[in-house]
Amino acid sequence: MPTAVVQPWWALSASVCGASHARTGLPNQDAVKVVQDGGGLPAILAVSDGHGSAKCFRSHVGSQLAVDAAVAALDDFATGASEIPPEQIQASAALLPGAIVRRWRAAVAEHHAANPIGESELAALEPAAAVSARQALDRGDPFLIYGATLVSALLGPTWLLCLQLGDGEILTVSRGAAEVMQPIAVDESLIANETTSLCERDAEQNFRLHFRMLGDSTPALLLLATDGYPNSFETPAGFRQVASDLLGILDQDGAESVAQALPGWLEESSRLGSGDDVSVAILYLPPAKEAP
Amino acid sequence: MANRPGGALATRPLQFIWIVDCSGSMQGKKIEALNFAIREAIPAMQDVARENPNAQVLMRAVRFSDSAHWHVAQPTDVHEFKWTDLTADGVTDMGQALGIVAEALKMENMPPRGLPPVLVLISDGQPTDNYTKGLAKLIAEPWGVKAVRVAIAIGDDADLNVLQQFIGNVEVKPLRADNARDLAKKIRWASTVPLKAASNPASRTQEQGDPAANVTLPAPPEPIGPVSADEVF
Numbered sequence: 014m015p016t017a018v019v020q021p022w023w024a025l026s027a028s029v030c031g032a033s034h035a036r037t038g039l040p041n042q043d044a045v046k047v048v049q050d051g052g053g054l055p056a057i058l059a060v061s062d063g064h065g066s067a068k069c070f071r072s073h074v075g076s077q078l079a080v081d082a083a084v085a086a087l088d089d090f091a092t093g094a095s096e097i098p099p100e101q102i103q104a105s106a107a108l109l110p111g112a113i114v115r116r117w118r119a120a121v122a123e124h125h126a127a128n129p130i131g132e133s134e135l136a137a138l139e140p141a142a143a144v145s146a147r148q149a150l151d152r153g154d155p156f157l158i159y160g161a162t163l164v165s166a167l168l169g170p171t172w173l174l175c176l177q178l179g180d181g182e183i184l185t186v187s188r189g190a191a192e193v194m195q196p197i198a199v200d201e202s203l204i205a206n207e208t209t210s211l212c213e214r215d216a217e218q219n220f221r222l223h224f225r226m227l228g229d230s231t232p233a234l235l236l237l238a239t240d241g242y243p244n245s246f247e248t249p250a251g252f253r254q255v256a257s258d259l260l261g262i263l264d265q266d267g268a269e270s271v272a273q274a275l276p277g278w279l280e281e282s283s284r285l286g287s288g289d290d291v292s293v294a295i296l297y298l299p300p301a302k303e304a305p
Numbered sequence: 306m307a308n309r310p311g312g313a314l315a316t317r318p319l320q321f322i323w324i325v326d327c328s329g330s331m332q333g334k335k336i337e338a339l340n341f342a343i344r345e346a347i348p349a350m351q352d353v354a355r356e357n358p359n360a361q362v363l364m365r366a367v368r369f370s371d372s373a374h375w376h377v378a379q380p381t382d383v384h385e386f387k388w389t390d391l392t393a394d395g396v397t398d399m400g401q402a403l404g405i406v407a408e409a410l411k412m413e414n415m416p417p418r419g420l421p422p423v424l425v426l427i428s429d430g431q432p433t434d435n436y437t438k439g440l441a442k443l444i445a446e447p448w449g450v451k452a453v454r455v456a457i458a459i460g461d462d463a464d465l466n467v468l469q470q471f472i473g474n475v476e477v478k479p480l481r482a483d484n485a486r487d488l489a490k491k492i493r494w495a496s497t498v499p500l501k502a503a504s505n506p507a508s509r510t511q512e513q514g515d516p517a518a519n520v521t522l523p524a525p526p527e528p529i530g531p532v533s534a535d536e537v538f
Contacts, residue, residue, distance in 0.1 A: 259310045
């Protein structure tokens with residue numbers, strides 16, 4: 014009887030400047046980071062969307078610091094989790110939002126100290142945005158200027174942990190399952206471009222967390238996206254279809270081929286859709302192969 | 306290589322609603338100037354929409370006098386929008402108009418991926434109905450409170466306090482117009498500048514007391530210079 018050989022996991026990511034930003038000369042304010050060694054688990058994925066509004070004029074830095082903070086905190090957690098009984102992992106994970114926010118704020122404070130905001134930076138802003146920024150700086154709060162969201166996930170050998178602050182979406186799909194799952198439901202209060210953020214005082218409380226033991230339901234594909242991607246589709250179902258389509262394409266063409274095509278797909282989505290920056294992080298498990 | 310994954314792509318809808326006073330005091334020069342100004346503003350709005358092809362601008366209009374009604378009920382792409390002249394007669398049931406807009410902005414009637422709506426209220430007088438009730442309905446809707454709200458006061462009798470309450474942001478004052486050329490200038494600003502600001506995909510936090518928490522608008526245009534007495538409304 015042939016033996017099925019489990020294949021290594023693949024991590025893919027891409028981040029493209031939005032069509033709207035390209036027209037106005039703004040940089041890509043998203044960031045993405047994936048950590049996955051040697052095709053095994055645990056694997057960590059994070060995407061972040063810098064707000065991009067005039068008062069958040071360093072949000073492209075804030076988003077990079079956000080994915081760095083999340084990956085570092087989740088990496089520490091994954092290391093410690095190997096010594097925690099599985100039934101206690103969820104309770105321990107509840108401490109992660111605080112850990113991530115503290116890391117991000119420390120990184121922002123360090124960046125701000127090394128790169129003080131000059132008068133010329135403030136003078137270049139719209140008047141209302143300059144007032145906001147000045148008020149924030151006067152109260153010793155540079156965080157608003159670096160404002161960013163965070164969508165992150167840690168896939169362990171037997172469990173999945175997802176953490177999200179603000180807009181963006183997470184999709185999973187299991188091989189053979191027709192339905193694409195959303196571990197963290199869309200927050201319907203986040204409309205009209207408004208979002209919760211790492212820069213807010215209640216950031217830690219606004220995190221949403223999903224934890225589940227995998228059992229037989231290990232996803233074959235896990236996808237994290239900034240909101241520029243789902244906002245580019247006519248319907249929510251059209252966006253969820255990305256996950257099932259991607260799994261089929263990955264199975265057929267392979268991860269290296271998809272990694273090459275991914276930036277072009279995201280650019281097309283932004284150009285014909287939201288116009289916003291688009292970033293994705295993907296974890297993919299190829300189908301098991303029969304041993305020779 | 307395979308086709309792009311996912312379903313159909315689409316730009317993000319942006320609802321733009323005119324809310325226009327058609328009471329008896331608007332008869333004559335005022336309503337003629339308003340009809341002319343809105344018609345003239347449409348090409349400029351189309352230009353703004355072309356500059357940001359990732360927003361689909363959908364326009365509607367509500368008229369109020371004795372009660373309130375949709376003047377253009379169907380959300381219409383700005384590139385296909387045609388202005389039909391309004392006539393003026395009756396009282397100023399502004400509250401009913403705000404109630405109609407509130408109904409249109411209910412969560413179940415709005416696309417979840419929409420951009421902030423833009424509401425432009427134009428009036429020359431005092432509401433004759435319970436406008437606070439209509440305003441409360443509008444502000445109770447999440448899309449209503451997140452809308453970019455701009456108001457234009459025509460002539461000296463417009464109730465600036467009411468219009469300021471509609472705007473809901475002390476940093477943004479009602480625009481004032483007391484002659485046809487000034488009205489055209491203010492309508493052009495109100496129909497293009499907030500539209501451009503709202504169609505930007507930048508995210509925003511909602512910190513309390515933050516003057517830039519809502520969509521930020523640049524300074525409004527200066528009034529037209531001196532005009533002759535017979536030009537004044």
